Amino acid sequence: MTPEPPDIPTPESTAGRSHASGGFDAATYGDSFADVYDEWYPDVSDAAATAGFVSRLGTQLDVLELGTGTGRLARSLTAAGHRVVGIDASIPMLRRFEGSGASAIAADMAQLPFANASFDCVLVATNTLFNLADADHQAACFRNVAAVLRPGGSMVVEADVPAPSDPALDRLVSTRSIEPDRVVLTATIRDEAAQTVTGQHIDISNDGIRLRPWKIRFIGPKELDRLAAAADLVRTDRVSDWSGAAFDADGPHHVTVYTAPSG
Ligand SMILES: C[S@@+](CC[C@H](N)C(=O)[O-])C[C@H]1O[C@@H](n2cnc3c(N)ncnc32)[C@H](O)[C@@H]1O
Numbered sequence: 001m002t003p004e005p006p007d008i009p010t011p012e013s014t015a016g017r018s019h020a021s022g023g024f025d026a027a028t029y030g031d032s033f034a035d036v037y038d039e040w041y042p043d044v045s046d047a048a049a050t051a052g053f054v055s056r057l058g059t060q061l062d063v064l065e066l067g068t069g070t071g072r073l074a075r076s077l078t079a080a081g082h083r084v085v086g087i088d089a090s091i092p093m094l095r096r097f098e099g100s101g102a103s104a105i106a107a108d109m110a111q112l113p114f115a116n117a118s119f120d121c122v123l124v125a126t127n128t129l130f131n132l133a134d135a136d137h138q139a140a141c142f143r144n145v146a147a148v149l150r151p152g153g154s155m156v157v158e159a160d161v162p163a164p165s166d167p168a169l170d171r172l173v174s175t176r177s178i179e180p181d182r183v184v185l186t187a188t189i190r191d192e193a194a195q196t197v198t199g200q201h202i203d204i205s206n207d208g209i210r211l212r213p214w215k216i217r218f219i220g221p222k223e224l225d226r227l228a229a230a231a232d233l234v235r236t237d238r239v240s241d242w243s244g245a246a247f248d249a250d251g252p253h254h255v256t257v258y259t260a261p262s263g
Helices: 028-033 047-055 072-079 091-095 135-148 221-230
Strands: 062-066 083-088 103-106 119-124 149-160 171-179 182-191 196-205 208-217 234-239 253-259
Touching: 028 091, 028 208, 047 072, 047 119, 047 149, 062 072, 062 135, 072 083, 091 103, 119 135, 135 149, 135 221, 149 221, 221 234, 221 253
Parallel strands: 062 083, 062 119, 083 103, 119 149
Antiparallel strands: 149 253, 171 182, 182 196, 196 208, 234 253
16 A cells, blocks of 8 residues: 655545545545556546536535545535545545645545535546445445535536446457547446446556556445435436436436434
């Protein structure tokens, strides 16, 4: 494991590799993509619209972002006037964190190292919840989010609606990009019963081959609702995207707000 740099607080109980599933652990995704994340995914979602959506929940909120990465969303949230703490399991990712006033902590989003009732809002965007690659850790995440939310506080989840099963697409290799001296291939295996996709971005250049492994457990809106309800969180909004467009059950995407009891 990469040693923690001194400027990133790492709670003892939540080191980056705190849980594992089939050889993949909490830090696998971030460690795989840290050096290319900002280059590959600068516009993966609308950061300003994300901050605008959170701001409609309240002003000057204490926001916890799960899987903050390089701070792409944390920067927009602080610019909108919120106090932001980002956590991430990957030290290489956090070394690249630039939060414009937000702070970053190395921690696993399945084991939140915060006192109860510390935040007005917990944001988990860009399919990051799916990075918890088994059902138990996803359920634990919801329970811990419910604990750290203040009464009446909100959990905001942005995720894709899983595509219907198609056995022809269960094992794929596709081309992500080609340059004169580099090709990036993506190999995936989808396990419908386990609701997982295990993947490798295979980054080939004249310098050699770099494997970028990842694994997700996809969950649809109804299962998310069940996890939230089990954690005593109530769904109070569901829209298609950060602009607030009406949710389309056949659409590819949703943004959902779960609210903690008001006490
Ligand atoms: C898809 S990226 C999203 C980054 C950022 N939120 C954004 O929207 O640009 C997912 C992030 O979650 C982090 N991550 C994955 N599993 C995690 C876990 N169990 N606990 C904390 N962070 C995790 C990864 O290291 C990565 O930085």
